[in-house]
Amino acid sequence: MITWIMGILLIASFACFVIYAMRGGNLTIGFFILTIVWTLVYFLGIPFGVGEPFDVIKETFAEPALTYGPTIVQIVCGAWFGRVLVDTGIAASISYRTAKVGEKNPVLATICVAFVTCLIFTSAYGVGSAIAIGVILFPIMGRLGVPKRVAVPVFTLSIGAAMWINSVMFVQFAAFYQGYESPDGQNIEWGTHYLSFGIPAMLVQMAAVVIFILINAKAIENGTPYEVGDPNERPASVPEVPIWTYVLPVVPVALSIVFQWDSVPALFLAVIIAFFGTGYMKTYKGFVSILNSTAKTAIGDIGSLIIMLLVLRFFQHAAVTVMADFGPALTAVVPNNEFILALAVCILAPLALFRGPLELYGAGSAVISILMGMGVFNSWFLFAMLVVPSMTCISSCVTQSWNMWAVEYNELEPKTFLKNGVPVYWLCTFPIMGLASLLLF
Template identity: 45%
Template sequence: MGSTIISILLLVSFAIFIFYILKGGNLVIGFFVMAILWSIIGMIPFGTAIQKVFAEPALNYGPTIIYIVFGSWFGRVLVESGIAPAISEATNKVGKKKPLIAAILVILVTAFIFISAYGVGSVIAIGVILLPILLSIGIPREIALVAFSLAIGAPMYVNVVLYNQIKAFFPHAIYGGKYLEFGWTAMFVQLAFVILFLIIMRKKFKPQNADVNLTTIGAGFDDSGVETKQVPCVAYVVPIIPVAMNMLFKWDAIPSLVLSIIIAMLLTGNMKSYKGTVDFINMTVSKAISDISGLIIFMMALIMFSGAATLNAQHFEPLFNAILPHSHLVLAVALGILAPLALFRGPLQVWGAGAATAAVLTGTGLFNDAFLLPLLYVPTLMAVSTDITQSWNVWGLDYMKVKSKDFLKYGVPIMWIVSIINEMLVYAFFG
């Protein structure tokens, strides 16, 4: 009886938390308060709460923070060395003669860059180059933004930085082997639907509106704020190096990213002198840390809540055992259909209210981490791609002067279909 009351109180507080998120509440404060509340409601002993909720989860998250730091640094190096802007500028040479081909190239380049690059800083730096290119060939602002955002979300399936963030919930999952086979496949599914979206919308491309749209966002190719440097064409392969090193030689992300950074600096002339090397490293590291400072604090609060949710999993086990399908296929289908619940930091977005869902699912022991990680990654990446609470999507809406409802109108239906297909892939690979 006592466990039932505790379960009800936990669910009520969880519902209040979701309402708080939907009203735009601060997530760091929300997760920290929830960690305290769930420790009290779950009657976790004080000493256990201090150690297992507030100390150990944060300390154990240290290695993941290192991955995030190096990933953000690599993203900054791609931008500041001129590699990312050069790749972007190369796509513009297709010109206005073939707008659909140019648009598809921009989408592919965006996805290519974000296979390894990560962070709102990198998105902004690339966005101010690529989005005006899309507008210049006559694509409406809302369609350009949706295609760009979905193209960023697609490679997050194989982006080692984001993968290591979600791995905090599923520590026994492994980046490599079968997961990468799934990740690449899921990425190409999403990219295929972005390209299909552009093909369907091609009749809305109106080059005569290009100047108006560019004026609306106050952008052009000469005032993007990012200097396009001359870099050798061989440098264009740098974004793929970290993933390639893992696939070919089973390297960990850290040495892969460090090697990629060194190669990027060598190929772009940023290691010609000792002082120049030091200055470039200091500048890129400083910007990279600044890009992710808020994210790190957010993840600390989230992981504390995850610790509290894990300790309370026992209270949910009877409920989950009763309502959760024990079939991998049924669960995959269900999460595909329910994928929009990840929006607005909902119960299927692991960096939102879904932190509890992930922790409780793991705690039940019904499914292994290798299955649960991609299972929850699919709806989470729906949110990353098209949620208006995602940091770079918020920037994109403001920069492109697009209404939230227009962004959601185009983005959500595409990502819902993609999510259902990719959940079927989860079952095919891990069920």
């Protein structure tokens, strides 16, 4: 009887969290409240022989946060490198020069803009970086006459494609699986195994972006030039940086693949090369100034994200602890056929929108905690089940910060953005999940 009561309370609280997340509620607050509720539900069963008492302060709130340090370091370094690319002028220079190459052909120029955006965000991360690049690229597309309904999805889908090999995004998703004891003994970690899937996934999504542009080629060619944004927000001139620095966005990934480097030393080396190549190391004072300003801005960009991830770790411990007592019941209900589950996730991929049950940075965090609590699925399979819809959804959901900024900056109706972007990301889900089955799990 007590198990039924506990189950009802867990389902009710989970449903409330789903509704809260989908309505745009603050996830840090939501995770913290859900952690407390699920912990209380767990202790409700102890007097009746369900579960065993444990040190909540130590095991739920202390240890998960203290063991999360390495992930935070990787997130900070990735965000810092992204800010360095922006503040040294490398990102802006790449954007301007590439657009100039294709300015006589609007369709070709739009494709170039897409690939430049993807290139920059293979290492850059955060809404600050997206804004810094967007205020350059959107006016360029506006002058070319690219309709806003095309320009905005091209920008956001290209950022989303880059996220497949962005180490900052990877470690955030990997955090959801930290500590999971996979039946096959494998751990979710950055390296060649993941990148052997991540790179093809990025290429698939970029191919979809190109197809989207070509489908709208007539509208682009016949488009009327327009102004977008405040001219005062744009750089007054094209930053002068050496051409060879244009390869720096992919240097961290290349070092990980070729030399098996971890992301932190790879990012640090790329930062040093960026400062050196753009002349910011010519004087000690100038070097210290750019060093401090980029680090300060980068950490400010991700401060709230780090707090949310720490609270998420609290919830994960609570969820796995509680679900251990419900694992056998769930195993009898949830299908264990990987093909059926993968196909179902692809078909239902739009449920990731608005922080729904297939979005890890939403209600999906509770879903994955429940699945991990069952202890029957391998880690990379579970990674694909929620990361594929979450990652593709990043490209077209208005709850994603840089997407919302792009929509508002271009004064585009959110429903128009969704109408054009969602079909592209939804269709991408199927081949990318297929790649995951071949290369990841």
